[in-house]
Amino acid sequence: MFKTVKKYLRKDFSWIPPENPTHNYSYLTGKLLLRHEIPYEDEKVDQLIAQSILIKVTSIESYPWGQRCRRCGNTKSYLFAKMPNATCGQTCLYCRSCIQMGRVIECEPLYYGSSGFEWPLHEHPCQWDGELTIHQQKAADELVALVRTGSGEKLVWAVCGAGKTEILFPALTEALKKGKRICLATPRTDVVRELLPRLQKSFPGVNIQALYGDSPDKVGDAPFIIATTHQLLRFAHAFDVMIIDEVDAFPFHNDVSLHYASERAAKPKASIIYLTATPRKKQKRRIRAKHLPVVFIPQRFHGHPLPVPQLKLTPTLHRFLKKGELPPKVLQQIVYQQQTPRQLLLFLPSIKMAEQMAAYLKERNYKVQSVHAEDSQRAEKIQAFRNKEYRVLITTTILERGVTFPSVDVYVIDAGHVVFDEAALVQIAGRAGRSPDDPTGDVIFYHIGKTDEMLDAVESIRYMNKLGRKL
Amino acid sequence: MDKITTPFCPACHRPGHEGVCQDCQKWEKTNADLLERNVAVFPYNEFNKELVARWKYRGDYALLEAYKAHLQNVWLASGFKGKQILSVPLSSKRLHERGFNQSEAIIVALEEEHISIFERSHSEKQSKRGRKDRMQSENPFRLLHPVTAPVVIVDDIYTTGRTVRHMASLLKKQGCPSISSFTIFR
Ligand SMILES: [Zn+2]
Ligand SMILES: [Zn+2]
Numbered sequence: 001m002f003k004t005v006k007k008y009l010r011k012d013f014s015w016i017p018p019e020n021p022t023h024n025y026s027y028l029t030g031k032l033l034l035r036h037e038i039p040y041e042d043e044k045v046d047q048l049i050a051q052s053i054l055i056k057v058t059s060i061e062s063y064p065w066g067q068r069c070r071r072c073g074n075t076k077s078y079l080f081a082k083m084p085n086a087t088c089g090q091t092c093l094y095c096r097s098c099i100q101m102g103r104v105i106e107c108e109p110l111y112y113g114s115s116g117f118e119w120p121l122h123e124h125p126c127q128w129d130g131e132l133t134i135h136q137q138k139a140a141d142e143l144v145a146l147v148r149t150g151s152g153e154k155l156v157w158a159v160c161g162a163g164k165t166e167i168l169f170p171a172l173t174e175a176l177k178k179g180k181r182i183c184l185a186t187p188r189t190d191v192v193r194e195l196l197p198r199l200q201k202s203f204p205g206v207n208i209q210a211l212y213g214d215s216p217d218k219v220g221d222a223p224f225i226i227a228t229t230h231q232l233l234r235f236a237h238a239f240d241v242m243i244i245d246e247v248d249a250f251p252f253h254n255d256v257s258l259h260y261a262s263e264r265a266a267k268p269k270a271s272i273i274y275l276t277a278t279p280r281k282k283q284k285r286r287i288r289a290k291h292l293p294v295v296f297i298p299q300r301f302h303g304h305p306l307p308v309p310q311l312k313l314t315p316t317l318h319r320f321l322k323k324g325e326l327p328p329k330v331l332q333q334i335v336y337q338q339q340t341p342r343q344l345l346l347f348l349p350s351i352k353m354a355e356q357m358a359a360y361l362k363e364r365n366y367k368v369q370s371v372h373a374e375d376s377q378r379a380e381k382i383q384a385f386r387n388k389e390y391r392v393l394i395t396t397t398i399l400e401r402g403v404t405f406p407s408v409d410v411y412v413i414d415a416g417h418v419v420f421d422e423a424a425l426v427q428i429a430g431r432a433g434r435s436p437d438d439p440t441g442d443v444i445f446y447h448i449g450k451t452d453e454m455l456d457a458v459e460s461i462r463y464m465n466k467l468g469r470k471l
Numbered sequence: 472m473d474k475i476t477t478p479f480c481p482a483c484h485r486p487g488h489e490g491v492c493q494d495c496q497k498w499e500k501t502n503a504d505l506l507e508r509n510v511a512v513f514p515y516n517e518f519n520k521e522l523v524a525r526w527k528y529r530g531d532y533a534l535l536e537a538y539k540a541h542l543q544n545v546w547l548a549s550g551f552k553g554k555q556i557l558s559v560p561l562s563s564k565r566l567h568e569r570g571f572n573q574s575e576a577i578i579v580a581l582e583e584e585h586i587s588i589f590e591r592s593h594s595e596k597q598s599k600r601g602r603k604d605r606m607q608s609e610n611p612f613r614l615l616h617p618v619t620a621p622v623v624i625v626d627d628i629y630t631t632g633r634t635v636r637h638m639a640s641l642l643k644k645q646g647c648p649s650i651s652s653f654t655i656f657r
Contacts, residue, residue, distance in 0.1 A: 036568070081531075081532065081533030081536075082533075083530075083532035083533065083570060083571055084571065085570045085571070086566050086567070086569075086570055086571055086572065087566075087567050087570050092570075094530075094532070096531055096533065099525065099529045099530070099531045100525070100529060102529060102530075103529060103530040103531070103570070105570070
């Protein structure tokens with residue numbers, strides 16, 4: 001029963017003041033800050049409080065079942081701790097979950113900044129001169145309508161390579177014309193870094209800020225913010241248009257805090273857009289129940305269908321992998337593949353196996369590199385592969401998203417391993433056939449027995465191709 | 472967290488050092504017999520620097536909890552138990568920001584009692600100054616009461632050894648017979 005109570009209370013943001021007087025402090029608007037994050041002397045802060053531009057709110061809620069941190073939404077008792085506080089002389093509770101952003105402690109308030117700052121109206125914000133395909137245009141129109149309505153949500157289910165950023169442009173333009181504040185949030189820093197120059201180029205007259213862990217910009221006082229989902233912990237009722245990219249991706253998918261913060265960061269009346277290529281089961285359920293309106297983009301921007309993975313049963317696979325080797329059949333396939341002009345992306349379940357495999361293929365005189373998440377040379381290695389300096393890139397699931405190469409075949413070794421869930425496999429398969437010059441590519445899943453995840457991935461890809469043909 | 476294991480400098484616990492380290496030899500030349508020895512628990516490496524940042528600068532007081540058992544083991548093995556324990560004072564500004572005194576937090580984790588008999592005379596942030604500068608800096612402490620029993624000063628990090636020696640010199644002048652120090656990191 002307590003669980004239900006907790007769940008019910010999770011959506012309660014009634015503590016955020018509904019009145020938002022207008023003001024000229026772009027830094028404060030729609031923020032939830034600690035005292036030391038406000039760059040003013042006490043006297044000035046008192047004055048802002050008197051004007052209701054800043055409002056003190058309780059930082060940690062107490063319930064019979066426990067506590068909740070209002071900045072990160074944490075309710076887990078083991079992520080709260082007590083400390084004898086020299087400042088107030090009491091023993092006080094603080095949140096350990098969001099401590100990296102400074103300490104939220106029960107005896108000190110959070111400061112909510114009225115979201116009454118008025119953002120400029122941009123007459124012609126968009127300078128992008130590309131053209132949308134028919135499918136992209138259809139989705140774009142629906143998003144414009146959503147922004148016009150001013151509230152509601154929509155999931156954009158777009159295949160890998162659909163060109164989902166461009167689909168947003170008309171909706172972004174609409175929002176900027178009306179002086180609405182936009183946030184594009186994504187779980188990954190890489191994506192924020194990549195999106196900033198692209199969007200700045202397409203919206204040259206708009207102040208766009210990128211916020212992530214060590215971003216040069218820290219302030220967050222622009223009408224258009226691109227941020228990692230973590231950065232939303234400092235926002236409350238800030239955005240009229242909230243776009244969440246890769247809703248299915250780690251860490252967003254499983255992180256209660258990030259869901260809490262992204263919900264709070266949007267205004268009570270806001271247009272919320274989710275982008276994904278691989279919706280999770282929970283989202284699919286909401287789509288089927290018609291609780292979540294969806295717009296499909298089942299075709300890639302170049303109009304060709306997604307390569308459908310071939311499943312190849314390889315019973316001896318584990319025996320060979322244990323020795324750091326590949327079964328003869330798989331090796332033969334690589335020999336054959338290496339005679340074609342395409343490069344090869346080889347996915348393995350672990351860093352150790354990826355490194356072993358790189359050594360194994362190097363011994364056989366292939367030009368190979370392996371790359372993993374903690375690899376300090378990661379960016380350089382990926383760039384060198386893109387420059388075709390070597391032929392085979394061996395990696396773990398980290399490369400599944402975002403990173404694209406024009407002309408590759410994709411093999412997954414031991415596709416039945418738990419790290420390869422449906423979303424990961426769809427994303428991996430989506431690396432092939434990205435370029436209009438080479439819109440196909442072989443995707444092979446080597447396995448020792450089909451898993452549901454493999455079958456679901458294939459089914460999901462077939463389904464999108466079917467929808468694509470109908471259009 | 473990595474522990475300090477042999478070899479280490481017998482005088483200051485610097486890890487990975489056979490015999491008395493250069494720092495300690497230098498101290499012997501300039502300020503002989505001021506500090507008996509320092510005992511440290513963990514090496515101050517990159518990983519632990521992150522931990523210290525989270526504990527001290529972000530203020531995650533409870534972080535020490537996870538290392539308490541090993542801390543107590545090293546404390547018992549140090550032979551310092553029974554000496555008068557002294558804490559290192561924090562400037563009031565910093566105490567207000569952080570909410571706790573790291574030296575006192577360690578003493579709580581050791582489940583020991585202490586006295587605070589020092590005061591900070593000025594509050595410049597130490598880590599912002601260079602090492603050389605720090606060695607020649609003026610004594611930032613004031614001793615409020617003399618102690619005539621052997622003491623051990625408890626602090627978080629032994630970097631150059633300057634901080635504890637500043638305190639030790641004041642104690643010595645007022646007749647303290649023996650001064651050692653115990654730090655989490657070296
Ligand atoms: Zn929190
Ligand atoms: Zn030494």
